[in-house]
Amino acid sequence: MNFDQLHNRKGSDSAKWDGVNKYFGEQDLHPMWVADMDFPAPQPVIEALNDKVEHGIYGYPHVPDSTYQSITGWLSQRHQWEINQDWISFILGVVPAISTIIHALTEVGDKIIIQPPVYYPFFGMVEDNERVLSLNPLKLEDGQYKIDFDHLEQIIDNETKMLILCSPHNPVGRVWSKDELQKLGDICIKNNILVISDEIHADLTLNGQKHVPFASISKEFADISITCLAPSKTFNLAGTQAAYMIIPNDGLRKKVDNQKKKQGLYALNIFGLTALEAAYTHGGIWLDSLMEYIEDNVKLVKDFLETELPSIRLIEPEGTYLLWIDCRALNVEHKKLERALLKEGKLALNQGYTFGENGQGFIRMNIATQKAHIQEGLKRLKQVIDSVQG
Ligand SMILES: Cc1ncc(COP(=O)(O)O)c(C=O)c1O
Incomplete structure (x- = not known):
């Protein structure tokens, strides 16, 4: 399983990729939102589906x-x-x-x-x-x-x-x-x-x-x-x-x-x-490899935030591939941050307040994706945060 391999999901009728502009009202966003993964399903699943399709x-x-x-x-x-x-x-x-x-x-x-x-x-x-x-x-x-x-x-x-x-x-x-x-x-x-x-x-x-x-x-x-x-x-x-x-x-x-x-x-x-x-x-084997990859991705984000964006904090996850990130210490009005993420960063994340009032000031980031995609997302996040704070 090579989870680093990039796959083009644009044009595949994906909510996360093709629906992103409509959902957020902005063009050319880097999607790290809705909870699905940018990985193909396990090969035996693809084969079983192919057999079913072939049956006609x-x-x-x-x-x-x-x-x-x-x-x-x-x-x-x-x-x-x-x-x-x-x-x-x-x-x-x-x-x-x-x-x-x-x-x-x-x-x-x-x-x-x-x-x-x-x-x-x-x-x-x-x-x-x-x-x-x-x-x-x-x-x-x-x-x-x-x-x-x-x-x-x-x-x-x-x-x-x-x-x-x-x-x-x-x-x-x-x-x-x-x-x-x-x-x-x-x-x-x-x-x-x-x-x-x-x-x-x-x-x-x-x-x-x-x-x-x-x-x-x-x-x-x-x-x-x-x-x-x-x-x-x-x-x-x-x-x-x-x-x-x-x-x-x-x-x-x-x-x-x-x-x-x-x-x-x-x-x-x-x-x-x-x-x-x-x-x-x-x-089962595919899932075990996937979770090792997700664990590495958590570490990637955690290390990046600690070194590059120490004012925002990752809530240590125990499960899921969705990271909950505390941005309250930025002291930036959450709507302002949301706008900047979309308009300047071109970054599609889920805003914490959509999960309830006590989610305000948090963002949710989907890391079930290739490391290269996460690195690009983190680069954009840093640019936005540096600019709203500067
Ligand atoms: C907690 C939880 N329940 C349900 C769902 C969606 O379930 P379904 O697509 O089967 O309706 C999600 C999707 O993100 C979820 O996170």
Whole structure:
């Protein structure tokens, strides 16, 4: 695997590359934003997809046992989580899964807790579905984000029905420890709160960190939770749209499957299923090499910031390929920095405030890309910061 090799994604209908100008309203931007990678998927995935394309007939798919087994095998090997294949419910994406679960298991007006700064669609999925957001902001202590358990207990009331956990946490890069999850789960059980555990970044842990699936901790946690997973972040397959929910509790699973039916969400993407099975069956070695490359990229950014831009600080990531960078010490108004990054630096990053109010003054940088691309991005970042400070 040569992750340094550059690939031209322009003209491939990529949101990150071809959609960038439209999204940011600026021309010729250097993209380091939306969460996909600039690497081809593992070769066995490409071959399996080629075989499917060559077959030429793309009718409705049937999900074979081997696809279910690829998931149970992956979760067992990678996360020591033994699941029953009947608990798996397929869906086209984790975002559609969360929205479906909200509809199935809560009522209009119910409160749903999220913990910003967090993946921004969580806000919309609660509010657009006429549920009420209840915020439990993460605390930044000694350079590390923590769950504010005291505040969590304070905001819970009779209307609070659900918590959406992001584990590992996008954008702050935490891989929650078993103790933290245990504490969170205990509070949810005590208060009859269901947990949606979005574990889409589960496979992307750094430097020996271990992801613990929330539902694997105990039968009680499995019973109150729905885990949302997909191979899309892990193997760069987001465009093939295959995700799944793991719902150990029969009653909850029936309700969610019934909601899927109501919304007409039966169909799956034949290419997505093929890619999922090939990735989970043959992609392990590729993933291990990828994570070594991402670890090197983290180091590249960290060293650069320490030597060239000491006033901005990397929040040490434990997982994901998204870096959360603290620019608050620059003392530059965040909108001014945002404008300068786009207009002078021609650099497309995600702005921290889009992940919640307490993300203001931070930027999110996607480093699942070639080192040369990162170096160019860092050069532009330095030019912009030197100029706004100068
Ligand atoms: C935490 C989290 N959940 C969900 C998604 C998107 O999931 P999907 O593309 O399967 O809807 C992302 C993508 O960045 C994410 O970071």
